[in-house]
Amino acid sequence: MAAVTGETPRTRIQQENRERILKAALDMFSRTGYRGTTLDQIAAAAGMSKPNMLYYFRTKEELYRSVLQETLEDWLTPFAKLDPDGDPSAELGAYISAKLAHARINPKASRLFANEILQGAPLLEKTLKGRLKDLVEEKSKAIRAWIAAGKMVPIEPLHLIYMIWAATQHYADFETQMDALEGTEPGTREKRFENAERTLFTVLFNGLKPR
Amino acid sequence: MAAVTGETPRTRIQQENRERILKAALDMFSRTGYRGTTLDQIAAAAGMSKPNMLYYFRTKEELYRSVLQETLEDWLTPFAKLDPDGDPSAELGAYISAKLAHARINPKASRLFANEILQGAPLLEKTLKGRLKDLVEEKSKAIRAWIAAGKMVPIEPLHLIYMIWAATQHYADFETQMDALEGTEPGTREKRFENAERTLFTVLFNGLKPR
DNA sequence: TTTAATCTTGATCGATTGGTCAAACTTGTC
DNA sequence: GACAAGTTTGACCAATCGATCAAGATTAAA
Incomplete structure (x- = not known):
């Protein structure tokens, strides 16, 4: 072997x-x-x-671990790219776009991740508490700096991150629900993602921008 | 029997x-x-x-259907309560609070729903395309009226609804991830939901409010 | 073409799974 | 207390599941 x-x-x-x-x-x-x-x-x-x-x-487990490992890398990569020295709108915009593209192109990876989390993430604990936690802390620090520089309203960085994850992954994870509500005629899904991006940009950017 | x-x-x-x-x-x-x-x-x-x-x-299926039926009622009830004649901030605020409370008090119901959707929702298709779709159309009409009255920035109602579902349910569905990132010391979860509500209110209300 | 390495799969295995059944036990009613 | 109704469960069943194995088929290399 x-x-x-x-x-x-x-x-x-x-x-x-x-x-x-x-x-x-x-x-x-x-x-x-x-x-x-x-x-x-x-x-x-x-x-x-x-x-x-x-x-x-x-074994079944070896196969599952391999698939999960790949999907995890896909998940972490766009988040790691968020540049603390960049402009909030540009950086968050890029991240949101990348996450929505992932939801569109590879919804099953997102769903695998969701499934593993629902099951208590037995195989992901080390990564969640290690790499991801480190990344989250790093990006939270960047968000705090943006807030301190007056580029963003004061909010809890962690919860903004959750909000972005939720809003973008939802398009993959709840695709079945969305298909039921919107129908599955040709073009529906493409239009869905255009609307998704527009809506998230409008609400999030307007919402984060000081008045 | x-x-x-x-x-x-x-x-x-x-x-x-x-x-x-x-x-x-x-x-x-x-x-x-x-x-x-x-x-x-x-x-x-x-x-x-x-x-x-x-x-x-x-049978196993009879049991599953019973559990799922209960969780579905829990899911639909707060949404049905959204009053088109009310004020957007008040109505959406109440809905978001109700959804977060549900995520806090009964996360497993949310996770059952998510699980069923991930599995293609074989048992929910009728409800998704029926009752839920009707409710979504009714609430979308209300949101459009709010927008027309200048109470809200122009956005796609359906996607605002998705955004609220995503942001609130995430606290139940991805609880394992959040616990890993935040730790599980006493008080952490309570604090999480306070921050959740504050953040969602800040970003969503600020984001929806015309400038 | 030959030969070694790699690949494929029908048959088989022990454990697990959703159920069934009848006997024993418990509860409710008069 | 007697008796009927309701409840509980050990033993059992057929089908399914993750896996193993050896023989035959295919591919790669010389």
Whole structure:
């Protein structure tokens, strides 16, 4: 099994099949979570047999961890890019846009993350209390500096961050509800994200701007 | 079985045990969803045997539907109360407060709802496209009237509604993440909700108020 | 073309899961 | 207290689930 997990380069088939499996796993785990998803379901979605899939990922948990690790990196990257030396409108605007783009392009990653949190985040505790906490403290400090410079109304930075996370992720996580309310005709989702960005920019920028 | 499902009044034991089971089911289903939760887990949490529990709720699905029905009523009630003839600040303020109170008092109900939506809302489709959609259209009309009367900046009503749902429910649904970031010392959660309300009021009211 | 390495999968396994059932126990009513 | 109604549960069941294994098929390298 060294070729599968060690330093040896992966074969063509391994690369292809791992990608297929990871994608299928994301599709499935994002809907019904770890316990509620079966290996047979993922294998079927990946277009292979269950033992074949287990040739590449030895256990269900190993597969889940791999998928979750990828989605976590996607989640953390835009947040890390928030520049404390920049202008609040520009920085927050860029972050909101990046989060909405993520919600649009990869809603299942967002839903996987939400699912893991709902389940008590057993596999994320270390990251939440480590990297994420550090990032949150760093960005909170930046927000405080913006407030002190009179560029923003006085508010709790942590809760502004929560507000942005909530407002943007909601478009991925509650997509089913939104589809039910708005219908699923062609163009509806695109229009939804245009309206989302416009609304969030209007309310948040107007709301944060001193009077 | 007539005594359990018909018009006959429920016995003392039936009332007590049903409540116990429903509470245990909410605790469990809100974390791992329908498929990921086992009847044994719920029965253990309710302090009884699985067959005993199945004496009161014939199947897993019947139990799940009962819990979900209760949580849905809790979800819809505050929204229905939004008065179109009232003042935007007062009405939205009351709604936000009610939603935050719900997130604080009954986070598991919120999480059950989120879980059901993540799973594609198989049991909620009728309500989402019916009652909720009707309510959303009614409240959107009210918001449009507020905008026309110059009481609010021009924005898409639907997306303001999403924003409020997202910002408030997040405190229940992502509680695990917040606990990880903020710690769980006594008083932390109470303080969190005070800050939540203050921040949401500041940003949303300031944001919606014309300049 | 040969051979070694890699990949695929039907059959199988032990454990788990949603249920069923009948006997024993408990509660309610007269 | 007697008896009917209601409640509880150990034992059991078929199906499902995460996994294992060995044999056959395919791919890669020489």
